[in-house]
Structures are given as C-alpha cells and as structure tokens.
Amino acid sequence: MKCVFVCVVVLAMLGVRVQAFSFNDLTDYVDKHQEEYVEALRDWVSIESDSSDITKRAELQRMMGVVEEKLRGMKGNVSMMDIGTETLEDGRVVALPSVVTAVFGDDENKHTVCVYGHVDVQPARREDGWTTDPYNLTEINGNLYGRGASDNKAPVLAWIHAVEAYTALNMELPVNVKFLIEGMEETGSNGLDVLVESQRDAFFFDVDYIVISDCGWQSTRPALTYGTRGNCYFYAQVEGPKQDLHSGVDGGAVIEPMSDLIGILNSLISASGQILIPGVADAVADFTEEEKKIYEKVDFDMETYRSSIGVERLMYDNKVDLLAHMWRFPTISIHGIEGAFCGFGTKTVIPAKVTAKFSIRQVPNMNPAVVEKQVTDHLHGVFQQRKSPNKLKVKMIIGVKPWLTDTKNALYEAGKRAVKKVFSVEPELIREGGTIPIARTFQDMTGKDIIMLPIGGFDDGLHSQNEKISRYNYMEGTKLFISFLHEVSHIKNN
Numbered sequence: 309m310k311c312v313f314v315c316v317v318v319l320a321m322l323g324v325r326v327q328a329f330s331f332n333d334l335t336d337y338v339d340k341h342q343e344e345y346v347e348a349l350r351d352w353v354s355i356e357s358d359s360s361d362i363t364k365r366a367e368l369q370r371m372m373g374v375v376e377e378k379l380r381g382m383k384g385n386v387s388m389m390d391i392g393t394e395t396l397e398d399g400r401v402v403a404l405p406s407v408v409t410a411v412f413g414d415d416e417n418k419h420t421v422c423v424y425g426h427v428d429v430q431p432a433r434r435e436d437g438w439t440t441d442p443y444n445l446t447e448i449n450g451n452l453y454g455r456g457a458s459d460n461k462a463p464v465l466a467w468i469h470a471v472e473a474y475t476a477l478n479m480e481l482p483v484n485v486k487f488l489i490e491g492m493e494e495t496g497s498n499g500l501d502v503l504v505e506s507q508r509d510a511f512f513f514d515v516d517y518i519v520i521s522d523c524g525w526q527s528t529r530p531a532l533t534y535g536t537r538g539n540c541y542f543y544a545q546v547e548g549p550k551q552d553l554h555s556g557v558d559g560g561a562v563i564e565p566m567s568d569l570i571g572i573l574n575s576l577i578s579a580s581g582q583i584l585i586p587g588v589a590d591a592v593a594d595f596t597e598e599e600k601k602i603y604e605k606v607d608f609d610m611e612t613y614r615s616s617i618g619v620e621r622l623m624y625d626n627k628v629d630l631l632a633h634m635w636r637f638p639t640i641s642i643h644g645i646e647g648a649f650c651g652f653g654t655k656t657v658i659p660a661k662v663t664a665k666f667s668i669r670q671v672p673n674m675n676p677a678v679v680e681k682q683v684t685d686h687l688h689g690v691f692q693q694r695k696s697p698n699k700l701k702v703k704m705i706i707g708v709k710p711w712l713t714d715t716k717n718a719l720y721e722a723g724k725r726a727v728k729k730v731f732s733v734e735p736e737l738i739r740e741g742g743t744i745p746i747a748r749t750f751q752d753m754t755g756k757d758i759i760m761l762p763i764g765g766f767d768d769g770l771h772s773q774n775e776k777i778s779r780y781n782y783m784e785g786t787k788l789f790i791s792f793l794h795e796v797s798h799i800k801n802n
C-alpha cells in the first residue's frame with residue numbers, strides 16, 4: 309500500500325498521472341494513431357521473412373530483431389530465445405530464428421495473459437498472380453495488400469499497439485502481458501515445442517491464459533475460434549533411371565517414375581472427396597446432432613463463398629456439410645511435384661526422380677503416428693501392385709495434432725464480452741480448417757486455457773495471392789485486444 313502511495317506521489321511530482329481506465333480514451337488513441345499503425349505494418353511487410361526459403365533466413369532473423377527492438381522500445385523485459393538449429397535436406401545445419409519474448413508487468417494480484425504470434429510468412433512472388441508487389445504494402449479501397457499482412461503481422465502489431473495504448477495514456481495494464489513471437493510457424497513451428505517445454509516452469513509459470521490471433525473470421529461478423537485441424541505432410545518419392553531421359557528416344561524403354569507417382573497419388577482420394585486410405589476415416593469423431601446445431605447458427609453464405617473462390621460448384625450443397633468438411637473432417641490436398649518439368653513450352657523430358665508433396669488435415673481423434681503408418685503402408689501396397697522396377701520412398705515431414713476446446717469457460721466469456729463491447733454483436737463460434745500447431749503444443753505442455761481471438765477478415769486470402777487485411781479489421785482489432793485485456797481482468801479466480 310505504502311509503495312503504491314509513494315509511486316503515485318513520485319509520478320505526480322514528475323507530472324505523470326496514472327489515469328483510470330477509460331475505454332473511450334483508448335479507442336480515441338487508436339483512431340488518432342491509425343496512420344502510424346499502417347506505416348508500422350508497411351515496414352514489417354517489406355521484410356521478406358519467408359521461413360520456407362532458406363535463402364531468406366537472414367531476412368527472417370532481421371524480422372525477429374525488429375520485433376525485439378519494438379518491444380524493448382516499449383520498456384518490456386525482452387529476451388531473444390535461442391531455439392537451436394535445423395538440418396536441411398542437403399545436410400547443412402542452420403540456426404533457427406530466435407523467439408522473442410517480452411514481459412509487461414509482474415503484479416501477482418493480476419492475471420497474466422500470454423500473447424502468441426508469428427512474423428514469418430508464406431512464400432510470395434509477383435509471378436504467382438499478385439496484382440501488387442507482395443512485399444510493398446499497397447492500399448486499395450481500405451484494404452492493405454501484402455504478404456503476411458493478415459497472417460500474422462497486423463495481428464501481432466495490433467497486440468503490441470494495444471499494450472502501447474495503455475502505456476502511452478499512463479493507464480495501468482489491467483493484466484500482466486507476456487509476448488511470445490516466433491519465426492517458424494509457416495513451416496511447422498520448428499523448435500518451439502522444445503522451448504515451450506523447457507520454459508514451462510520459467511516463462512509460463514505465472515501465465516494464466518494464452519491467446520492466439522492467427523486466423524480469420526468466417527463472415528463479416530467477428531468470431532471466436534474453438535478448434536483447428538492438425539496436419540500430416542508427406543513426401544512420396546519415385547526414383548527410376550540414373551538421369552533424366554528423352555521421351556522421343558527412351559520413352560518406350562522405361563516405366564516412368566512420373567507415371568508411377570501419378571498412379572499412386574490417384575489412390576489417395578476419390579473424385580467425390582472420399583479418403584481411400586484404409587483406416588484413416590475410422591478414427592474421426594462422430595458428427596453429433598449437437599455439433600450440427602452449432603454449425604447451423606454460423607453466418608456463412610455458400611453462394612458468396614463459392615463466387616469468392618471462383619468455382620462453379622462446391623463439393624457439398626448445404627452449409628452444415630460444407631462447414632463440417634472444412635472444419636471437422638480430414639481432407640487430402642496434393643500440393644506439388646518436385647523434379648517434374650514445370651516451365652513454359654513443350655519439353656519432352658522424362659524426369660528420373662520425382663517427389664510428390666501432399667498433406668492430410670487431422671481432426672479429433674486422429675493420431676499422426678497412426679496416419680503415417682496407414683499412408684506409408686497404403687502407398688507401398690499400391691506401388692507393389694504396379695510391379696514397377698522403380699523405387700518408392702514415403703516420408704512424413706510434419707505431423708501436427710488437431711486442437712479443440714470448450715467455449716463455455718471464463719476465458720471465452722471474456723472474449724464474447726470484448727467483441728460485444730467493440731462491435732456491438734455476439735461473436736460467432738467457429739472452427740478453423742487450417743493448422744496452427746502451437747495451439748495443441750500449448751495445451752499439451754502447459755495445461756493453460758487457450759483462446760483464439762482472430763481479427764483477420766474472411767476474405768483475407770491467407771497463404772494465397774493478394775493477401776490483405778482491411779484497415780477496419782486492423783484498427784477495430786486493436787480495440788478488441790484492448791477491450792479483451794480489460795475483460796480478462798474481470799475473470800474471478802476460482
């Protein structure tokens with residue numbers, strides 16, 4: 309008590325007054341600093357922090373440094389955590405980008421919220437079909453286009469700005485805030501699980517809640533996300549002749565690796581989307597009537613969605629089935645074939661070695677270790693029937709479990725109140741078809757309550773061309789985080 313009194317007196321003498329909480333002052337502050345926030349995003353987007361491209365590793369490391377500097381400038385207790393090295397396919401060993409942590413406040417009488425985010429991005433090249441330079445933030449009709457704008461740079465900045473607004477106005481932070489910002493999310497959060505495990509009794513010891521803002525809404529209505537799918541990513545490689553051949557000369561003489569590869573890929577999924585790998589569907593949790601009722605309430609217009617992605621027909625003709633297949637059933641996607649000819653023109657090469665890349669999204673109660681065996685056995689079985697002299701290798705590169713939580717806990721109630729305060733509507737409760745590996749890692753390793761509080765728009769185009777975030781989502785999202793911190797402080801200890 310005495311200390312508080314002395315501090316207030318000292319601050320008063322310095323001419324600094326601790327302001328009482330005022331949501332209006334905080335939101336005014338955000339509105340007044342809108343241009344600065346956009347410029348900060350421009351700086352961040354200009355850094356090509358593509359974690360999948362090893363030649364960009366220095367840029368990624370520079371990005372982590374920029375985050376560190378920003379948080380240090382706000383007087384946080386900042387650390388750069390070394391998370392070790394990664395061994396590349398060619399045997400080279402390279403350092404993983406450091407994880408940045410920052411601590412704001414250590415008042416034992418307050419709750420402690422840990423904000424997780426990432427500042428690495430998916431690859432982007434103008435030639436992929438971007439209408440603007442992906443690393444030059446460009447505003448068109450209130451939308452800010454750039455790689456990483458929505459995933460996840462603007463949300464991370466919005467969290468930083470939320471804390472900064474309290475500090476700038478000399479308002480006490482209603483909770484202690486800890487940041488954990490990584491740079492390998494887009495390639496499976498390499499190294500982070502080891503860090504989380506080792507920090508369980510250090511960085512995480514006083515953390516009560518973990519918040520992740522790394523996905524989007526489902527419609528124009530704000531949402532709280534309560535589940536994400538996991539992912540198993542595979543390489544299937546067929547190797548044949550010692551070197552590439554020419555089809556005009558050698559075509560009739562060999563069984564082509566590409567032909568084998570297409571043959572086995574075609575055994576993964578039916579034309580109607582049914583997974584053909586024996587056993588995989590058996591583990592999927594039953595689709596209950598209660599769950600169907602939740603999906604029925606989701607504001608999701610199939611027609612808008614269909615036309616936004618530019619297809620003639622969707623796989624399912626009703627909302628509930630479509631959402632279920634996006635959120636709670638597994639899917640198989642084929643992403644590419646390494647070693648195959650993919651340039652312009654009509655080259656008649658026969659590739660000697662080709663590697664297919666495909667992934668299977670994971671849902672409760674699938675287990676990546678079991679899926680790995682099912683897929684490997686299945687592909688080898690199909691390959692054997694082809695009686696090919698070529699060689700097949702199957703390898704699972706990433707195996708991430710799904711995450712699902714209960715929306716009736718105090719943390720989600722705080723999230724609902726925060727949304728209502730800023731947007732004057734109830735949030736939608738949604739699941740996410742994509743994978744955010746860290747959610748499950750946090751759950752398994754720390755046992756803390758986790759909430760996903762997204763601010764991205766439904767049409768932000770994460771991972772695809774012309775990714776953007778709207779000014780509206782960025783600014784109102786910042787206000788949402790400000791409000792959320794306040795609402796969390798009202799959670800009663802039980």
Ligand SMILES: *[C@@H]1O[C@H](CO)[C@@H](O)[C@H](O)[C@H]1NC(C)=O
Nearest residue numbers: 384385386387411414510511
């Ligand atoms: C900053 O964090 C470190 C490590 O977590 C801790 O040892 C130190 O006491 C903290 N410093 C302040 C000023 O809080």
Ligand SMILES: *[C@@H]1O[C@H](CO)[C@@H](O)[C@H](O)[C@H]1NC(C)=O
Nearest residue numbers: 354440441443444445446447
């Ligand atoms: C970004 O785009 C703007 C508008 O086209 C242009 O004026 C500017 O030079 C570009 N900046 C960079 C770094 O390329």
Ligand SMILES: [Zn+2]
Nearest residue numbers: 459460493522
């Ligand atoms: Zn992300």
